[in-house]
Amino acid sequence: MRVYVINFTIIFFLLRNVRTKENVSEILELATIKESDLRTVTQTLYSMQDHQVNNDLILLEVDKHILGALSEGDVISIRGNKQDNAVLCTQTQTYEVREAEISNSWLLVPNMKLGLETNVAKATERIIEKCNVKKIFNSYYEVKETKPDLTGLSALLNSSTFNGLEYESEIDKKTLYTWERLQNELQASDYELKQALSDFLVADINGYLRLISFDIEARSLNLMLDYFGEQSWELDEVDKENTYECLKDLIYEPVFNTIFKKYTEISTKTKNDGSLLYKYNEEKCCAIIAKVLLAASPVTEYKKFMETWEIGTPEKMQPKLEYLCGLALVIYNASKLQKEIVSCPEAHLPNNINDRLNELFQIKAKWTVEEITPYIIRFTKSAINVNALLTKYARCSTKNGIKYYGSKHGK
Numbered sequence: 001m002r003v004y005v006i007n008f009t010i011i012f013f014l015l016r017n018v019r020t021k022e023n024v025s026e027i028l029e030l031a032t033i034k035e036s037d038l039r040t041v042t043q044t045l046y047s048m049q050d051h052q053v054n055n056d057l058i059l060l061e062v063d064k065h066i067l068g069a070l071s072e073g074d075v076i077s078i079r080g081n082k083q084d085n086a087v088l089c090t091q092t093q094t095y096e097v098r099e100a101e102i103s104n105s106w107l108l109v110p111n112m113k114l115g116l117e118t119n120v121a122k123a124t125e126r127i128i129e130k131c132n133v134k135k136i137f138n139s140y141y142e143v144k145e146t147k148p149d150l151t152g153l154s155a156l157l158n159s160s161t162f163n164g165l166e167y168e169s170e171i172d173k174k175t176l177y178t179w180e181r182l183q184n185e186l187q188a189s190d191y192e193l194k195q196a197l198s199d200f201l202v203a204d205i206n207g208y209l210r211l212i213s214f215d216i217e218a219r220s221l222n223l224m225l226d227y228f229g230e231q232s233w234e235l236d237e238v239d240k241e242n243t244y245e246c247l248k249d250l251i252y253e254p255v256f257n258t259i260f261k262k263y264t265e266i267s268t269k270t271k272n273d274g275s276l277l278y279k280y281n282e283e284k285c286c287a288i289i290a291k292v293l294l295a296a297s298p299v300t301e302y303k304k305f306m307e308t309w310e311i312g313t314p315e316k317m318q319p320k321l322e323y324l325c326g327l328a329l330v331i332y333n334a335s336k337l338q339k340e341i342v343s344c345p346e347a348h349l350p351n352n353i354n355d356r357l358n359e360l361f362q363i364k365a366k367w368t369v370e371e372i373t374p375y376i377i378r379f380t381k382s383a384i385n386v387n388a389l390l391t392k393y394a395r396c397s398t399k400n401g402i403k404y405y406g407s408k409h410g411k
Contacts, residue, residue, distance in 0.1 A: 021126050035126065039119040043112060043131045057108065059140035065093060066143065080187040087187035088143055094189050095143040106137040147381055148188030150196045151351045156182070157200060157211035164216060165252055176208040203258040212255055218292050220251045220259050225285065225314050235316050236267040236279035263288075280314075286323045289313055294328055294343040302330065302339035326374035331364060346375050353379045357393050358407070366397070366404040 024042050028035055062070070069076060069090045077089050078097070086097040109131050120127060159175040162168075186193060201212045227243055244256055251259075263285055264278040271277060289312050293305065300308075309319045321330065326346040333340050344363060350356045353376065360367065360375055373386050380386060390396070394405040 021128055024126065024128060040123040041113060041118040041120060041127045041129060043118070043129050045107065045109065045131050045133050047133055047136075055135075057135050059106065059137050060088075060097075061140060061142045063143065063145075066090060066095070079184065081185060084187060086141075087146075087148075089187070089189040092189050092191040094146055094148040094187065094192060096146045097141050097143055099139050100142050101139050102137060106140075108134040108137065110134055147379075148186070148192045148196075150186060150188055150193070153182075153186060153196055154200070154347075156185070157202065157209070160208070160210060161213050162203065162205060162210040162216065162255065163213045176210075178208055182209065201258060201262060203254040205252075205254050212258060214291075214295075216255060217259060218288060220255060221263060221285070221288060223247055223250055224256075224260070224263075225280075228280065229314050235282065236269055236277065238264060238267070238278040238280055239271070240264075240276070240278055280317070282317045283320075283323050286313055286317055286319045287327060290319070290324055291327055291345075294341070294345075298343035300341050302341055305341040329364060329371070344375075349375060353389070353393060361394075361407040366399075366406050368402060368404060372405060 024044070025035065028038070066076065066088075074091050078086055079089050080087050088095040088097050112131050113129070156177055160171055160177070182193065183190065188196065197209070201217050202209050203212055204210075224243060224247065227246055228238060231239075231242075233239070240260060243260070244251075244253070247256065260278075264280055267277040267279040269277045286309070290309055293300070293308060293312065297305075306319070313319050324330075324341070327344070329342050329344045331340055331342050332338075342363070349359055356376065356379075360372065364371075369386060369390065372390070376389055377386060379389060390405045393408065395408045397404050397406065
């Protein structure tokens with residue numbers, strides 16, 4: 001069935017009584033329109049009976065991306081709880097949905113003929129055809145691409161954090177989330193939701209997505225790195241099966257697989273039988289060791305921190321300052337005349353851009369783009385990058401040829 005939406009400035013026919021050819025001729029005469037100037041088919045519009053009107057139909061504006069997704073048969077869904085504003089999701093993008101008024105009424109008329117279809121060459125007299133108006137629209141829904149609101153994801157996952165098998169009996173089953181439940185409750189496309197989940201350490205345990213606690217993560221990785229050191233392997237010669245076999249009594253298998261996946265990548269080397277070997281990611285491994293140190297001592301004299309960090313890192317890895325991005329800052333303490341490593345985890349900052357920047361500028365008055373990027377990159381969009389955010393929300397100054405950004409209302 002073909003469906004067309006026609007916008008009339010004036011509706012001539014919207015009737016319940018049947019129009020005849022004579023009626024049509026009279027109306028054309030009153031309108032001073034020559035029948036010879038018209039095509040042979042006249043379509044008269046009739047309103048549907050009240051019980052036939054389909055109130056479930058709405059008009060939705062779509063962009064090229066949504067239209068392409070519909071054409072390819074992808075799933076398009078409206079997500080969120082009853083109290084949430086409507087959000088439309090494709091597989092990869094999220095849109096706000098808002099109702100907008102139409103200045104003129106729009107008629108939905110199935111099977112209406114257009115163009116050459118209204119001309120029957122061999123017809124000797126006018127043909128009158130009845131067209132039923134399916135629905136009259138006075139509003140439609142417009143969409144605007146937006147960043148998904150995933151601020152609640154952490155709270156949902158925290159409610160059922162995996163702290164070890166010995167604590168599983170204490171978990172309330174109602175707090176457990178499957179992938180399908182997350183899809184239904186969080187207003188984000190599948191791709192964006194998966195990207196957000198990748199920021200957390202989440203294991204699939206008996207069909208539920210479980211956040212692995214930091215203590216379990218740090219302890220498990222420490223066991224894995226200790227075993228790596230005992231075997232005297234190179235960074236790119238890590239044997240996954242051998243590692244798990246040795247540690248299976250200490251690390252729950254789904255947890256092992258999740259942690260191993262996060263901290264390794266496939267190596268270019270293989271075993272003698274051709275099976276895969278893996279390579280530890282130096283940056284990620286060094287970063288979590290630093291995170292453990294920062295949790296124990298949030299502010300540490302620079303030299304002391306670097307020495308402790310190096311001692312705690314496997315022999316074949318080398319800690320570097322850039323590995324602290326998003327975790328800590330190097331700040332000069334004028335009262336003590338020394339550099340310090342100060343804990344500043346990105347995940348602990350406010351989720352509002354204004355509040356976050358206010359807190360960052362209290363910690364440190366001036367930032368370079370490189371320093372502040374890890375802390376605000378989550379607020380960027382396709383058309384707004386880090387520089388655009390800083391231009392809008394911060395004030396730029398230059399010192400010794402280097403650009404710094406500070407509070408808009410600061411000194």
